[in-house]
Amino acid sequence: MLGIGTDLVDIDRFREVLRRTPTVADRVFLPSERAYASEAVDPTARLAARFAAKEATLKSFGVGLGAMRMSEIEVVKQPDGRPEIVLHGRAAEFASERGVARLLCTLSHTDTLAQAVVVALGS
Numbered sequence: 499m500l501g502i503g504t505d506l507v508d509i510d511r512f513r514e515v516l517r518r519t520p521t522v523a524d525r526v527f528l529p530s531e532r533a534y535a536s537e538a539v540d541p542t543a544r545l546a547a548r549f550a551a552k553e554a555t556l557k558s559f560g561v562g563l564g565a566m567r568m569s570e571i572e573v574v575k576q577p578d579g580r581p582e583i584v585l586h587g588r589a590a591e592f593a594s595e596r597g598v599a600r601l602l603c604t605l606s607h608t609d610t611l612a613q614a615v616v617v618a619l620g621s
């Protein structure tokens with residue numbers, strides 16, 4: 499195991515961020531993530547969980563905001579429901595340079611909070 503990261507997002511605060519600055523959603527989320535979120539009664543809960551997963555991934559790498567684009571970290575929904583982290587661009591290069599072979603991710607959300615835990619594994 500190379501690293502572990504977690505993040506907790508207050509859904510109403512995140513809703514307010516998206517309301518005030520709608521371009522945040524375009525910068526942070528991929529179309530696939532927005533499409534999946536839009537199927538929910540409250541899409542913001544799923545978006546907040548995905549934002550938490552992106553921050554947890556940065557933490558598992560031992561870096562912070564600015565090290566890579568949030569849109570380079572994608573949360574992909576598997577057919578059985580499990581979330582999987584897929585990296586693109588600089589984020590994929592970074593992981594490869596650091597010997598990260600696999601990322602494990604788990605998400606949870608209630609009406610008020612969204613949480614993610616990410617574990618970075620070497621080969």
Ligand SMILES: CC(C)(COP(=O)(O)OP(=O)(O)OC[C@H]1O[C@@H](n2cnc3c(N)ncnc32)[C@H](O)[C@@H]1OP(=O)(O)O)[C@@H](O)C(=O)NCCC(=O)NCCS
Pocket residue numbers: 543544547575578579580581604605606607608
């Ligand atoms: C998996 C399950 C127990 C989670 O229930 P929950 O407590 O209501 O949901 P939480 O808010 O804690 O977590 C929701 C997140 O769990 C994750 N999840 C869903 N199914 C999952 C699964 N099979 N394995 C791991 N994670 C799963 C998803 O990331 C989901 O969030 P998302 O839809 O925004 O991606 C529930 O969805 C369930 O029973 N599903 C149907 C049966 C199933 O898939 N069983 C497991 C395989 S046999």
